[in-house]
Amino acid sequence: MKKTIPAIFCLLLANVFLTMAQSGDLKNFPKGTDPLDVGKRVSQRYVSIPFRNFDGIKSPPNEVTYPEVCTWFGALKFAKESGDKKLLRQLEERFFPLLGSQKHLMQRPDHVDHTVFGSVPLQLYMQTGNELYYYIGIDFADRQWQMPESTKHAEQYQNFLDRGLSWQTRFWIDDMFMISTIQSQAYLASKDEKYINRAAYQMTVYLDSIQQPNGLFFHAKEAPFFWCRGNGWMAAGMAELLRNLPKDNPDRPRILKEYEKMMETLRKYRNEEGLWGQLVDQPDAWTETSGSAMFTYAIITGVKNGWLDSKVYAPIARKAWIALNTYINEDNDLREVCMGTNVGTSKEYYLARKRIVGDLHGQAPILWCATALLEK
Template sequence: MKSTILKICILFMSMQTYAQNGIWHDLPTYADPKIIGEKLVKNFLSSDYRHFDEIKGEPPYIVYPETCTWLGALVFSEKTNNKALLRVLEKRFFPLLGKRKELMQKPNHVDNTVFGVIPLRLYMLTENPLYYHIGIDFADRQWQLPKSSASDSVKHRAFLDRGLSWQTRFWIDDMYMITAIQSHAYLATKERKYIDRAAYEMTVYLDSIQRPNGLFYHAKQAPFFWGRGNGWMAAGMTELLKNLPKDSEYYARILTSYQRMMHTLKLNTNKEGLWGQLVDEPTESWTETSGSAMFTYAMIVGVKEGWLKQAEYAPVVRKAWMAIMPYINDNGDLRDVCIGTNVGSTKEHYLNRRRLVGDFHGQAALLWCASALLTEKK
């Protein structure tokens, strides 16, 4: 009898251990986040600087999807303690200081200013002060009024007077771009002003554009829950909550909004376990992988940080990660990534968007997932 009870206890404990660690341990080899991450980084380094995938020719500067992929690769090198990989990723920055200096971004727009995360991350990994000064200038200038036309100056000053960045647009992708650069500035300097102003900005966005179900319209004139647009918000809240001190007056507000969004996302997976091009229409929409990877990333971190109930969300995460695997080809390119999408006036505008293979919008988000899965749960 005692032996039977002991066996039952051991079995129960093993089941508990699997439930706790199952999404990041005991994955099959083809879904091993380290192997997947290495393939994605190799893919990233195999090409020169790229324009948006739908635009031909040399890029005028480093565009934000490449910035986000580069950041994902740097984080992956850190999580795997791969110094050789870090040196290669750092070397990619050198031409921007000299012969390819025209590719260095300027902090003149919210999508361009996020580039500052690359020198700031390099500074934190190498302690080279050159990277610090380049990166912190990007973060500072996001809250410094630029020289511009009189009409723009009035609009920009109005945002600054409210404590917001002059780059404020109330577009859903802003809340990844702003929080990423300001969070990195906080991590590099330990000065609360950077993360505090990003957190305040986030609460203003949430009060302005989050819908009662926790999701976000692409725009007021586009009442559609576009996948990747919502993915940027999910990732932005995740990045902010990861780094925001819990004593912040904004922490609880942002956490509540994050949890509301995750709850609705959990209820709207398709039969694969992923998310559609229009999030609230999982049966009518085609599976869109960049948004799906962003949602998966947000949930991985949420389970690990204790923001989400493990028993409720860990199975969703594991199913999503496994479901993404068939969308990665042998070269490490993620397929079915929605092409860059401006605001549309009809549902068909979104459902008929072209699907790309290997687009950095998807490569970046998948790298974030791989690194998050490699990080031990707190």
């Protein structure tokens, strides 16, 4: 006799899945969107291609660019969280040429976008125990707060240092991901709180200087536009800092408050897909995936660490992650990534920016999200 599943059981099962979706379950995902699988695919895509230039430019780069660093760093964190020793070896082997045949590509800590490079050797040190990586990385972190040898702009640099800030201070919205990441990694590797403390203080000064009343950030003072990826850098930077910042740090309450304010505003500006537009507050803006992935990372991290109400924000994170996966093509490249963008003077300038496939600005935060979802 053929057995059938009782209707009441089917109804109960349907209710279970509905409850999971409504509660924002961050462990069980539809086929093709499992963070372990996605992270593996995107990581392998990364290691399969040599160092890249900016914005899909085909010519070889003359440096390891900061989007490359952010992707490399994300892949390393994913390797650790997933326990993927093969991937770790591949990522470490990627570093070897920078010590020899490709040493001209290694960054120098002479600019905020260059100094973030130090996060890669510091993460390698923490996973392999090779002290060579430690000394390379910690030098980058130290020199971010040391007067450069060049005397050009010395007075301005000294003014920042006298205020307890990095001499690399620019008050640009991507700075506080770059600074928070290298200084957080230096803290984790060395156990010296001076690194994380100065990054936290730097963050409060940036918040005082450039955060708007709604919690978002203009691209620049002369560009009063809430550009998606620019805000993504700040959201991810605050999340990265808060997840590593000791609970007793005096600047923590202020940073957490402003983070929460930003997340609340982002909650209100989601589009129908559950993602965010190229200009966050403009309903006619096209969905921009790199900034959306950075926001998603910041929200996942907030939910996982208890900073955000899981009943409100976990469903947002879940929907955003699933939606982002619809933009990953068969080559494991993220589509609809805004090309590198300088300060614009009109809404039209931002909406007309070229959209790139597989740009590392987008690959990086996909890996951050996958890792954050795997974390306990």
